[in-house]
Amino acid sequence: MADIKKNEGAEKPTLHPRNKHTGRYxxxxxxxxxTDLKPFVEKNKxxxxxxxxxxxxxxxxxNKAILISQYGLDFWDIPDGFLCPPIPGRADYIHHIADILAxxxxxxxxxxxxxxxxxxxxxxxxxxxxxxxxxYGWSFIGTDIDPIALEAAQKIVTSNPSLHGxxxxxxxxxxxxxxxxxxxxxxxVDLAICNPPFHATQAEAEAGTLRKLSNLKKKRVKKPELxxxxxxxxxxxxxxxxxxVLNMINESAQYAKNCxxxxxxxxxxxxxxAFYDRLEKVGVVEHKTTxxxxxxxxxxxxxxxxxSTPEMESWSSDRWKSE
Numbered sequence: 398m399a400d401i402k403k404n405e406g407a408e409k410p411t412l413h414p415r416n417k418h419t420g421r422y423x424x425x426x427x428x429x430x431x432t433d434l435k436p437f438v439e440k441n442k443x444x445x446x447x448x449x450x451x452x453x454x455x456x457x458x459x460n461k462a463i464l465i466s467q468y469g470l471d472f473w474d475i476p477d478g479f480l481c482p483p484i485p486g487r488a489d490y491i492h493h494i495a496d497i498l499a500x501x502x503x504x505x506x507x508x509x510x511x512x513x514x515x516x517x518x519x520x521x522x523x524x525x526x527x528x529x530x531x532x533y534g535w536s537f538i539g540t541d542i543d544p545i546a547l548e549a550a551q552k553i554v555t556s557n558p559s560l561h562g563x564x565x566x567x568x569x570x571x572x573x574x575x576x577x578x579x580x581x582x583x584x585x586v587d588l589a590i591c592n593p594p595f596h597a598t599q600a601e602a603e604a605g606t607l608r609k610l611s612n613l614k615k616k617r618v619k620k621p622e623l624x625x626x627x628x629x630x631x632x633x634x635x636x637x638x639x640x641x642v643l644n645m646i647n648e649s650a651q652y653a654k655n656c657x658x659x660x661x662x663x664x665x666x667x668x669x670x671a672f673y674d675r676l677e678k679v680g681v682v683e684h685k686t687t688x689x690x691x692x693x694x695x696x697x698x699x700x701x702x703x704x705s706t707p708e709m710e711s712w713s714s715d716r717w718k719s720e
């Protein structure tokens with residue numbers, strides 16, 4: 398049986414210290430970067446500048462301003478209705494997974510375009526490759542089941558010279574698979590990241606949104622409008638997060654020597670035990686759970702590896718050491 402090491406940690410709703418977004422947004426500066434943001438910026442009852450975070454058009458305008466001003470982009474846009482994720486939480490995932498790589502590299506951050514990250518479900522927004530390349534210089538392979546999403550993500554890369562040659566996209570034509578069909582048998586990637594669909598059905602997604610909005614607005618909300626939008630495949634899948642991640646763990650075992658660290662976000666804490674049991678069953682050498690928090694939202698990253706200590710040392714020496 399593999400030696401299972403767990404690092405569940407205590408959940409604390411604070412952003413990673415390397416996250417650029419630990420303070421308030423400078424909306425006065427951001428609305429100059431993207432003039433589309435201007436109509437949505439107003440003062441709240443405390444006299445601070447803010448936007449209506451329940452308005453998907455305002456959120457999209459804010460994201461565009463953030464990505465252009467802080468991540469070196471010339472262009473960013475997504476088709477209407479596609480997921481427009483909160484940037485601070487996405488940045489946190491990248492910084493925490495960078496720490497996990499560093500822990501396997503004598504504590505030194507792993508940087509450079511020779512480092513390849515597999516982004517499972519990259520989406521039209523291409524946010525993880527944008528942040529990962531800007532912060533650490535990583536290259537990315539972005540996969541998705543939606544060709545329209547990949548077309549939009551490709552336009553972002555094509556329109557930004559800083560991303561040229563750094564991001565490759567692959568269509569997953571079989572949604573029941575995670576790695577098979579997009580990762581070659583002899584191909585190596587240094588890490589895999591994933592933000593899986595959380596809900597099991599559209600109805601469940603809408604009910605969850607209604608609960609969240611009602612709690613935040615402190616009154617009953619009847620229309621489930623998503624402030625961050627999202628297509629069906631981005632928000633729900635048969636069996637929800639639990640089945641998706643269990644399938645991901647199962648399939649990762651077939652690519653045990655292709656990737657140094659596999660990882661995924663986990664929204665539902667009650668799913669963790671099933672994931673730990675499955676990780677032990679497929680024979681991982683080590684897994685880690687890293688808590689993340691943004692405002693009132695708590696989440697966590699599970700990362701796992703099939704590489705033994707000597708294999709990880711060899712991987713680090715071959716791929717991560719600077720010349």
